[in-house]
Amino acid sequence: MTIYPTKEEILAKPTIFNKILIEELNSWKNFAWPKPTFEELKELLQSFGRVYKKPVTVFYQKEAKSAYYIPKLRIIVLNNLSLITAFHEFAHHIYGLNELTACRWSTWLFAKAFPKAYKKLNWKGHLLCQIPKPHTP
Numbered sequence: 001m002t003i004y005p006t007k008e009e010i011l012a013k014p015t016i017f018n019k020i021l022i023e024e025l026n027s028w029k030n031f032a033w034p035k036p037t038f039e040e041l042k043e044l045l046q047s048f049g050r051v052y053k054k055p056v057t058v059f060y061q062k063e064a065k066s067a068y069y070i071p072k073l074r075i076i077v078l079n080n081l082s083l084i085t086a087f088h089e090f091a092h093h094i095y096g097l098n099e100l101t102a103c104r105w106s107t108w109l110f111a112k113a114f115p116k117a118y119k120k121l122n123w124k125g126h127l128l129c130q131i132p133k134p135h136t137p
Contacts (some may be wrong), residue, residue, distance in 0.1 A: 004126040005100040015108035021051045025113050034117070041081055045090050056093050069093055084110045084128055099126075 002047045032040040035050040038115055049056040057075045064079035069092040076089040087106035095101045110128070111118040121128040 003099055005103050006126065007123045009100055010126065011109050013104065015105050017109060017112065018051055022113070023106055024048065024051060025109070029113065033114070036081055038078070038081060039076070041083070041086055045076060045086055049093070052094055054094060056090065064137045069097075071097070109137060111137070113134070 027043070028040070028044045028047070032044070032120045036044070042102065043058075045058050047129050057073070059075065059077050061077050061079055062075055067076070067080070067082075067085045067089050068076045068077050071092070074093065076086070076093060078086060078089065084106050087102045088102050089100035091105035092135055095105065107128065118128075121130060123129075
């Protein structure tokens with residue numbers, strides 16, 4: 001058995017989001033989407049932390065093999081600028097280490113806030129990935 005949930009498990013139950021969180025995200029995306037800088041992504045996650053009254057520190061470490069969360073220190077380490085990855089690690093910050101909860105929260109939040117971009121993604125196991133553009137000679 002894998003520790004990662006399936007696409008079906010992730011999509012089985014829609015997530016309800018805090019209204020203020022959605023307002024923060026909608027305000028943020030007006031100036032930072034579709035190519036956020038690390039500083040913009042960091043500010044978004046920190047604003048989410050204020051909404052939940054649970055401050056978080058965010059670092060960028062490009063050399064890391066994956067993004068991760070350090071619960072005892074309340075630190076999110078990102079290795080890319082993916083919003084879904086950032087949302088996933090923030091979900092661990094708020095809800096703990098359950099992978100289904102984090103995958104469900106990050107996927108549904110991205111789908112709600114960015115429906116057009118979400119429709120352009122493909123599932124690869126429990127991950128959502130960009131569809132590669134066809135190679136033209």
